[in-house]
Amino acid sequence: MVKYSDYISVDCVIFGFDFEKLNVLLVDRTLSDAKGNELFTDMTLTGNHIYEGETIQAAADRILFDLTGLKNIYLEQFRTFAHPDRLNKENDRKWLLHDNRDPDKRIVSIGYFALLSTQKVTLEWKGRNVKWVPVDEVGELAFDHNLILSEALKAMRSTILHEPIGFELLPTKFTLSQLQKVYEIILDTGFDKRNFRKKVSRMSYLMPLDEKQKGVAHKPARLYMFSREVYENTKKEILNFIV
Amino acid sequence: MVKYSDYISVDCVIFGFDFEKLNVLLVDRTLSDAKGNELFTDMTLTGNHIYEGETIQAAADRILFDLTGLKNIYLEQFRTFAHPDRLNKENDRKWLLHDNRDPDKRIVSIGYFALLSTQKVTLEWKGRNVKWVPVDEVGELAFDHNLILSEALKAMRSTILHEPIGFELLPTKFTLSQLQKVYEIILDTGFDKRNFRKKVSRMSYLMPLDEKQKGVAHKPARLYMFSREVYENTKKEILNFIV
DNA sequence: GCAAAAGTGTTCGGAGTACACCCATGT
């Protein structure tokens, strides 16, 4: 594989829901000097350059696969970042110099976000030093990654309001309470259980299964699945330009 | 001004409404051989490379200004295009070679769309060979510009459904019938006049003026303005994830 | 006076919201 250009990279904001909180997958970054003394340590989002002949969508898929071992995950391109100073913080310049890269070169980064259930990911995959961090506990990240993360969150909240993607953060089979929790956590609000269920019962693409939860210490809930087929057949334009 | 990189460009899809149709601003492209014989002629969107130290937003503003002489126009970044074959059509390769550029170099293009009233634009500005073309009459464009245009349209329709941007396509002062027409044309549908007016009357940021149309051969309509201040103060999150 | 678009109210059905209790399971 030939790297296509040093100037262009794809960054993936990988969101994972664990039935409690919304998390983002971050990678450790530690810079040590020649004697092995740690100069600093922090975390980054996951990015990479694109290869020659590779589409950016394919690059995003590849980055996601390298980190999680997963394919066919919801991925959405949400914004491109190119501010001239985006790599200019002191630690970032040291890091790039150490890596034999030119810190004064501007890198354009195309941002994607991914949605998945943390259940699906084995963090030991390929031995990368990676972990889930709740989005409201993320500290100062490398480069402009705090900006990229907050823009990804904004874009994801906007999409989830207008398109059915909530279950992308859940296992294939899920309960309505889990789905409700997804919306409550992401939109930072609460819903009435009966009203929520009345609402989703109108969504024909949310298919009830003849299957129930097992091994829970309460009445087991019915499981549901999303049917993309039904969704594609029933979606229609909606006019709602009041804000 | 130093060009920052040959690899990166910003393309602007400039939409203009003329009270009848939605138009896009296109530039003539004609390639002639050494003897002056025309090899082909077609049209392109407007793009340019970014300058060193220039943000992409500033580059988009600059491109728009160069073409229209206008500033402070609604501009939204909607997608980035980087397909390896995006410059590979026969005519495009000839054009790039003639321009001393390498047609095998992949160029990443960051797409913005602009919204304005065609009234605001003097096409003779800077003598560029530029014209308004109704979006439903656009033929085959250069490069992947048909794709960029259709993605811009998709993004614009999505934004207009969820945010109040319809009046960006109108003069500063406009009538409710003009606003209705904007939505009807862009969403390719029709609305009942009374229902439409009931709906917009709930939008406090649409401010009625003590001013009426003049010189029209019918009852003159009241003029309205958009108040960004009121909008910013009243907007709140809306939950609507049914599609 | 006529052509052209402005402006205005009511009825109906369906969705949003608020609210409280019994049920099935594991321990």
Next chain:
DNA sequence: ACATGGGTGTACTCCGAACACTTTTGC
């Protein structure tokens, strides 16, 4: 038996949709 979350219905309000006539201007 008890703790835990699952699952259900009703009343009220507000929005969306359908629908027709009078008013003001220029010519």
